[in-house]
Amino acid sequence: xxxxxxxxxxxxxxxxxxxxxxxxxxxxxxxxxxxxxxxxxxxxxxxxxxxxxxxxxxxxxxxxxxxxxxxxxxxxxxxxxxxxxxxxxxxxxxxxxxxxxxxxxxxxxxxxxxxxxxxxxxxxxxxxxxxxxxxxxxxxxxxxxxxxxxxxxxxxxxxxxxxxxxxxxxxxxxxxxxxxxxxxxxxxxxxxxxxxxxxxxxxxxxxxxxxxxxxxxxxxxxxxxxxxxxxxxxxxxxxxxx
Ligand code: 16G
Numbered sequence: 096x097x098x099x100x101x102x103x104x105x106x107x108x109x110x111x112x113x114x115x116x117x118x119x120x121x122x123x124x125x126x127x128x129x130x131x132x133x134x135x136x137x138x139x140x141x142x143x144x145x146x147x148x149x150x151x152x153x154x155x156x157x158x159x160x161x162x163x164x165x166x167x168x169x170x171x172x173x174x175x176x177x178x179x180x181x182x183x184x185x186x187x188x189x190x191x192x193x194x195x196x197x198x199x200x201x202x203x204x205x206x207x208x209x210x211x212x213x214x215x216x217x218x219x220x221x222x223x224x225x226x227x228x229x230x231x232x233x234x235x236x237x238x239x240x241x242x243x244x245x246x247x248x249x250x251x252x253x254x255x256x257x258x259x260x261x262x263x264x265x266x267x268x269x270x271x272x273x274x275x276x277x278x279x280x281x282x283x284x285x286x287x288x289x290x291x292x293x294x295x296x297x298x299x300x301x302x303x304x305x306x307x308x309x310x311x312x313x314x315x316x317x318x319x320x321x322x323x324x325x326x327x328x329x330x331x332x333x334x335x336x337x
Pocket of ligand 1: 184185186187188242244259260261262263303305316318320
């Protein structure tokens, strides 16, 4: 099939043709979510392409989130992630439950003082110390979300206490949220956000603002999560209130 798609499209550079052929195979369900792709050398041999061309095509599709690489296992057709809108889980837990490897790239990890707006949201007096964590969150090699968290200083020993998981660090100090309020809004990524996420500028995203409360009622988290609109389905179970 891929061979057919490749030859149906002959004017563009080879790596673009291969990308289009792979996209078409996915759109037409020749390849389905979570299917493994043949190894790069096999694709190269089968379609008489160079390894460099195959790699360039696949790298591009991984950046776009169409394909995903899992360490030691190969390249797969990415499925959309179904995430509960009503569960108080962390990004790390969500991804690990799906067998994905979690990684973050830090944009900012620092200590500062609350802005007036944050002080209201966190219930802290003006000038209170907070930590700020700005990260790009990856599942395997695919950037999935941008997250901007503000955490009261009493919840962490230092900014470096947060390694991969913020919630794991908050767990240690009794600050892991046990209740949260969430607001969901549609956004178009700014050029800068799109670049960080490897999506086209203006691509659709989901902004989820979470305010988390610890068991004792204190506000312990404000996070703005920008999730990729092309990668997530949010689901919740509803029941008729009587
Ligand atoms: C999730 C939360 C975010 C939380 C983060 C902690 C949503 C919409 N947002 O992304 O509020 O800060 O998980 O993840 O679910 P971590 O423990 O992996 O750092």
